[in-house]
Amino acid sequence: MKARPIAAIVTAVSMTLAGCAGRPPAPLPAARALPVAQPPAAGAVLEGALAILDRLDEYAEDEAYRQVSERLAEWRRVQPVEAAVRPGGTNGVERLVAGLPERLRAPAASRDAADELRHLRDCCWLAGVARQGRDRAAAGEPLAVATELFRWTVRSLAIVADPPAVPTAAAPGSRWLMPGEILLAGRASASQRAWIFLELLRQAGIDGVMLATGVDGSLRPWLPAAIIDGEAYLFEPAYGMPVSGSGGNGIATARQAAAEASVLGALSLPDRPYPLQAADVGHLVPLVAADPSVLEGRGADMQAALDRLHGPRVTVDAAALLARACRAIPGSGEDRGGLWEFPFETVARRREDPARVRPALQAELAPLNIPTLPAVAARYAARSRRGTEEDGQGSAFDVEERAEAPRFLRPLFAGRVREFRGDVAGAREAYMASRPSAREIAEAVASAPPEARDGLTRTLERMREDAGYWLGIVSVAAGEDRSAVDFLERVTLGEHPQGRWTDAARVNLAGPLVALGRIEEAARLLRTDESPQRFGSRLRADALRP
Template sequence: MTRRFVTNSVFAGCLAVASLLITGCENKNQRELQQIQAAKTLSQERKDTIREAFRYLPQLIRLDRIAALKEIRYQLNTWSKSIQNPPEWKSPELLNSIAPSLLTIDFSKRMKDIEFGEPECEYLLQCQMLSQVARWVLEQPYRDGLFLDWLAAQQKTLPPEEGLRLETALKLFDWTICNVAMEGAPKDVEQLLTNPDLPISDNALIYRQLPWQTMMFARGDRWQRGRVFTQLLFSQGIDCVVLALPSPSGAVENASVRPWCIGVPIGEELYLFEPQWGMPIPSQSGDGIATLREAKSNPQVLRRAKIAGFFEYPVEQADLSKLIAMIDCEPFAVFRSMFTLQRSLAGDNRIRISMDADALEQRIQKLDETLSIRLWNVPWLSHVYNISLRQRLDEQSPFSMQYMDQHGVFIMDTPISRARQLHFNGQFESTVEADGALRTYMDFRVDEQTLKELMTDRAIQQELGIVRSPYEPIERFEMRLLQAQGFFRRSKFDIGIFAAMANGDLNKPETAIDWLQKRTLDVEGTQKWHAHAHYLLGRMYERTGQPKQAEAEYKFEASPQAAGNRIRIRKLRQKFSAELGEE
């Protein structure tokens, strides 16, 4: 064998080995590329599944939501089954503050599963609605002139992030008070409500409406309205507490404590907001908002909450030594399903649905170590009540007929329910492609002849969202038509207040004033909205530089918010002393 032949053989062998190595590397790289591509495809499929589920969420507002619910559950449970290594989750230690009797009602098992039933889907609907409202409200300037200068001064001293949180809280509180009318009596302010507990009751306060329902109906008691504010804050990553007093005898069980006000942690303070007043509690060291620290150290803060000759106030400085801080946390916000889903939300669907309750407890404890902190049982009771409500609305009964008579127009596919959704999306004006909230509100004015023809005309039934279901007995369908006639006839009186709210949100105070005066207060049948209409008129007059007219509207006595309106008059007189005179 020659040297040249040996050399060539060695060279050929090296080439063969190199070829095998290259082929092996190419195969490895190709496999890695395929794995990356498969992971991207799976990730995109998961996003598409979530996006499809969220697209159907608005349809859960309707009473007839079986088809939408089926699709949402299918999409979300398909997504959950694709999660092979879910993130580590643990239930919050604060869960111990929820009574075992309440936890065992459907919550204990659901909490640990990555599964989506009807309650979880309805909670996602609420989170979506709240996020949509907050999104456009926060893009607008803050318009309450009584606290505007103070806010600007605070933002110069607070860290930028905390200054933004304070502005966010003020904007969302203001929107809530203007867009949710309060039910009750003027003297309610003189007594704190006792916190509810099991068993649930149709006569109980606070928990018989979920926050999204209170927004839809635009009405609620002091704490139903307050919860719209707290959950709007939650949607923006701001967690707050409901400050409560023990019972007069000192008892601190859930069924004994008395909710007082809302404390929002900003910087090193808890700022106080009074849902019964529709006002933040005023500071006595300036023209701003009182903090819990100030209320504890300065007796004048709560002394000035009394309005001589008009209203007493049920809380004094001495009562603040044993406060309970109750976290308004929806049950599902601490569920494993929401914890896991939160990490997969992207784009327009990136909304807040999960809470670290234990982390909030630690933060609140640092702000005031004397507070006794727990989860508020009301959000849990609300969902228990809502499940019962849904079951009972499936059957014809005096209860279901009364409920539909009062709320049916909002939970069926009607022009007013569509208008409310457009309002919450910030779609006020019409475009070439679609009508906006204002136009849709106007379309709700159904004339008497149309209402009479509703009983027999299928086209009108279709237009107004009353369609006979397959296999539905004709007797039941005719009963629903009669109910619809009733609530359509009465609900046309709601249009004035809703159009006024929408124009207020658009910062068109003159147009809002017209709707409030001519289409609400001057129209027979609108009495349930009069108290709120007078309040909104006052706010619109403030915006147009007419403090005297504003003061006159706030003096309307038959308002559940009368005490808060008197506090507002006091602050107006401080600001416009030359025009209104001293307090």
């Protein structure tokens, strides 16, 4: 009776270890049936594709992607000719791509339908997060929205050192993840944080660019800025905080940072001065964050249709964005800037060095591919059956269907996707289902072939660890301080004191502790941060002193 689900679990782990991470296991027996695509108007076809991508947690993903691909192909067949207009035209795009190093231009010319689908999926997830940021911000004011999205980025993406901002032969990096993979993994380097933040700004309808110091040919990417009302507001992803304005008030603009030494000076510590000073930022260069799919992908021609559906933004008019950014930063108003190389470097590294990148991707995403354990599925089915029988709601068929269908095809993946779209209750439920007990893990492992047991055990324990941490993050985001403390302090730090989430749990735990009046504990935790964000954590700890 349990052989088929266990086989699916073992298959998921085996595929991951064999180099197929990021792809789901074979469809499970009770996967939700997908609607059959009909030949309606172009808008309805595209809307159907978006509806599936919005709820990938409810479908067997391979089949979902097939259906979305068919709908996109049908949309292209029936779309009005006037819809296929690329924002900014092709000349501006070609000029910007020509400014990249030659080895980074090749991926821009080799995108395919799978890249388009991945890009559209990622944009749907990013748009869901951006929508939540707008809802939480005061009256939707742009700077408040940008600040909320930066908070989400720092809170939700635990900082790591890999990949470097500028790879070298000695430090090539391996975690070259695309935006959707970064969101799923919940871990990011400072550059990946900046990339995600800028993508979120774009989905929220706010201009954003990466700022670089230096001159053409020797540019050094610095930090992302939100362009609002003719000013460039600065956010420091490596420190995990916005750059404070004059006297610690508000968020600094690029012009303030260039004119007042105290702005960047406030980011210095006695034993670690901030690497840039006011004189270094007197002439900044804006860089557009866009991977080849945004500039060259076939999704550019569907933006008008997506706008009518209030869908995600899948393209950017880079030339117009650069012009607006130039007017908001120190220096002359001359036309300058280009494309940020980091997203193109990501695509190039995946193509050039798969032997290094693929194992890193597998390591990040392996637990997300695990189907629901049989014991966990039985537990949720029994709970659903009892609820239906006790409240008298639904037919006998409802009772039988709830008893047979798994609540989640892949619970950890379901939790992530539900969190992106703002389904907090659903995300919590899925995360809880991703924390099997020691007995349930032992039962699942005992039913697996001997050669698969060690890998399965490690992956299931990782799934449990990841879910516990993300339950804490969901509680922090919801302002549920006691629940956040319970998950981050007791579950994450208590069960895994030297785990992969240790530093991130300490940093995210500080806020709820402060809210509960445990200020000295919060400061002490921040000072124990050993991550790349440690300098920002020390500044936060100093700010807590009376």
